[in-house]
Amino acid sequence: MELKRVVVTGLGTVNATARSASTFHRALRAGHCGIGPVSVFDPSDFRTQTGGEVRDFKPRDMLPRFISLKRLSRSDAMAMVAAIEALTDAGLFPVPDQLRPELGVVIGGGAGGMLECEAVYRDYLQGRGKRPAYSAFASFGCASSADQIAGQLQLMGPKTTFMTACSSGATAVGYARDLVQTGAATAIVCGGTEPLCRITYSAFNSLQAVDPQYCKPFDKNRQGMSLGEGAGVMILEELGHAERRGARVYGEVLGYGVSCDAHHMTSPDPEGGGAVLAMARALEDAGIPPAAVDYINAHGTGTPANDKIETKAIKHLFGERAYRIPVSSSKSMTGHTLGAAGAIEGVVSLLALHHGFIPPTIHCTTPDPECDLDYVTEGARAADLKIVLSNSFAFGGNNTALVFSKFSQQGERP
């Protein structure tokens, strides 16, 4: 079977720092922090009260009238906004009729409709109200985002949803790339979405994995992550199709790798074995040597364990050259958007490739001897990037790494 080249022709995002990919580009350049007090629910009883919230999110004002918001959870609505932005950005909205059977949807999820469902559950447990609003459960689970996007836009290509916790969004992009590469679809609306919700917030707090202030990835005094929310969506398209319609190309999805630590459900393998495997597989799939990587968009959650082990894994794979590769964490700005993170960071990677810059790691001010790489702490940096590696690691030991490249017609490999 002939494998097709897969390019990215549209981007969309909603997150704590931005309501669109273009405003996200400016926020990343400015090193804007989206982490602040949480208001989507009352956090006053929790150990911490901050997060990367999408404030004043009004999907009705951001979507065409014909898109119904009935039974869309917050998570679904964020995915829908990002998906329509990405399709519009790609010049594929409204979706051409002849493309509908060949256009798929692959979404990585996290808590799905939990924000709405947990409120119903709470009322039920606390005996409030006459009868629980069971209709909220129509959008329970992660599948409803993809169902709503495909259903309302009448898309008939392959559709599915991954839930691998913090690597869901990255895995969705990787799988979508396979589908386009092997001809199962001409294009895929792919990405991830995640809402802030009480159960997730409480879970990470109970594990003491959350920084009470804001996350400080790779900083000596880091105390944990900041939970965030949002959606990141990109349009993956078969190169020939993109060229025939004269689409703008942000970059190419060169490869991806997935592995499992097989070590512990919530703690990463201290040797970083699974992380190294995922990165190495992604480079192998992309057909490029480690020496070709110009920038690493790190998982960089800000937990003591992740940042130390990710640094170790990068050194293991890249050797001495690790010290010359810029590595930054956009979670320092957006917070950790869990199921959406891999996709939002995919959007970051493509903006970086397309616009020629490296986004910074903010809040990293005190050097840590165990985190001694170039974390781009001084602010965004201009750079002509050819190859970007984006890492996503997760609960369950689920690791995914994505490799994006600047588009060149010849497709020559470094």
Add this chain to the structure above:
Amino acid sequence: MNRRVVISGVGMVTPLGVGKTVFMERLFGGSCGIRPISLFDATPFTAKLAAEVVGFTAKDFIRPASIRRMDRLSQMIAAAARMALDDAGLAIDEQNRDRVGVMLGTCFGGTDIAAQFGKVLFTEGPRRVNPILVPNTVMNAPAGHVAIELGVRGINTTVNHREVGPETALTYAAAQIMRGRVEAVLTGGGDILSEFFFNVLSHFKTLSPQNGETEGLRPFDVRGNGTVVGEGVGIVCLESLDGALARGAIPYCEIVGWGQSAAPALAGGWPTETDGPCLAINRALAAAGIAADEIDYICASANGGPRLDRLEADALRQIFSHTGGGPWITALKGALGESLSAGGMRAAAMALALNHQRLAPIVGLHQPIADLNFVRSANARAPIHYGLLNTISSGGTFVAVICKKIEEQRGVER
């Protein structure tokens, strides 16, 4: 993309029993796993029946230290994965551990545990929640546990898309093996019965009995009045044909093609048009390079719900009715209940049918809704070369997988 992919091992924890021997005899013999609910008090609900897993003892398959860390679904999945691996005769060692993957599908996953966690959160407050529960609240917990239990670090992922998770995971796994990215994958999945979700489902009025009629799951039957909830797990070991034969293993069947599609449906509701399911089946036939009249046996997803069964019968008639008597059609949920992620059990059942040239009868069917070649009698035998695993999910997602009898081992039964 040219390696041939086979099912070389099966493992199951089902309402018809644990392990392939008992499962097979009861399945082909027409036993029914549906009984009055014993896991919780069903008095408050209009539906009182379910297909519960029987005869499962986790310690027969999993290390005692691991059992403590796993929720009930993870225990069943880890046990089934161990059975599938043993059945395939595949030993995990340092040489192959990085090239064996785990790719699962689940609909509700660990949300039973999330509900337990949330109950404390919403009744006693965030400071009283139990962090020990957290790792099992996520959908990808079973896949993480399996990787740890078996020590495998290959591709690891979890599809969380309503009723179509295991089938989607299986097609993804088959593609990984075809491409040579991985040697073997344990794939399939499952769901468990929980009071919480039984409560929710009963409010959506999809469970038999509706209108106070006699309760029961009757696939493709004019008296079908809703489905009966089930639970259970099926895991199959996929590997390359060459790999299996080199180890001296006798595969059950080959995976020769699949198709995916989508169609609009109301949030969480069933689609109404046959174009979506027909598109997936036609894509699968094209991928397998065969004509519709070469399919001998179909395992349908009918669950006794009038809308789904009518839609599927119409779609199958549209594609297969012109082929003389048409293929044998079965639907296993009459015996297994609607466990949402039934694809693992159904794939294992398909492998057994092709290997033993035996047909599983439709339990609960007395007055067919369509003039199709339904399997009505127990212990039937027929020559079957190509089998179709057809899956229709609420929300409008479709996967069709075509399996083929292994010619290389003609006449050999496992």
